[in-house]
Amino acid sequence: xxxxxxxxxxxxxxxxxxxxxxxxxxxxxxxxxxxxxxxxxxxxxxxxxxxxxxxxxxxxxxxxxxxxxxxxxxxxxxxxxxxxxxxxxxxxxxxxxxxxxxxxxxxxxxxxxxxxxxxxxxxxxxxxxxxxxxxxxxxxxxxxxxxxxxxxxxxxxx
Numbered sequence: 001x002x003x004x005x006x007x008x009x010x011x012x013x014x015x016x017x018x019x020x021x022x023x024x025x026x027x028x029x030x031x032x033x034x035x036x037x038x039x040x041x042x043x044x045x046x047x048x049x050x051x052x053x054x055x056x057x058x059x060x061x062x063x064x065x066x067x068x069x070x071x072x073x074x075x076x077x078x079x080x081x082x083x084x085x086x087x088x089x090x091x092x093x094x095x096x097x098x099x100x101x102x103x104x105x106x107x108x109x110x111x112x113x114x115x116x117x118x119x120x121x122x123x124x125x126x127x128x129x130x131x132x133x134x135x136x137x138x139x140x141x142x143x144x145x146x147x148x149x150x151x152x153x154x155x156x157x158x
Contacts, residue, residue, distance in 0.1 A: 001041050001046045001049075001050075002037075003034060003035050003036060003037040003041070004035075006034055006035055006041050006045075006046070006049065007035040009049050009050070009053055010035075010049060012053065012109065013049065013052045013053050013056055013106055013109050014103070014105035014106040014107070014108050014109030014110075015049075015052075015102075015103070015105065015106060016103075016105065017031045017032060017035075019102075019103050019105070019106075020045075020049070022101075023048060023101070023102075024042075024044075024045050024048065052102070052106065056106070056109055056110045056113055057113065059110050059113070059114070060110065060113035060114045060116075060117045061117070063081075063114045063117065063118075064114075064117050064118070064121070067081060067118065067121065067123060068121075077121055077122070077123055078123060079123070079124060080123065080124040080125065080126055081118055081123055081124075081125050081126070082125075082126045082127075082128060082150060082153035082154045082156075082157050083111050083114060083115070083125055083126070083127045083128070083153065084127075084128060084129075084130045084149055084150075084153050085104075085107070085108060085111055085127050085128070085129055085130065086104045086107055086129075086130050087104065087129055087130070088104065089103055089104055091104075091130055091132050092104050092107050094132070095130065095132075095144070095149065111125075111127055115127070126153075126157040128153050128156045128157050130149070130153075131156075135149070135152050138152050138155075
């Protein structure tokens, strides 16, 4: 992986230099050295970055598959899909534990990929912030689920 490839992919997956440094267990200066070409990017770091990139792409594809399956049930694609964005890492990890220890910016990158994929289907995406306290009140004691979060998001955008 070239230094410019590392930087490009790191930015595309929503990682800052401090984020990648923390994930790789190195100093920020080391990541800057990798990206400047002053030292080689270790194979394990390359693998980690590429794995996150592939995972985000898979998530966008999974979202599209879900939309297409729903469209098959009702006979048409929806006009719009509501997506949730998290403000805080703790909220992301609470509602989307698969993201731990990745930051909210990585989730934002996943949303951007999903948004682009939906646009290719001519489905508008509406991204709303998750407000955990409001969502908890809205649940009225019901157990949390992805379906209920999607319904809550739809009501927030209305």
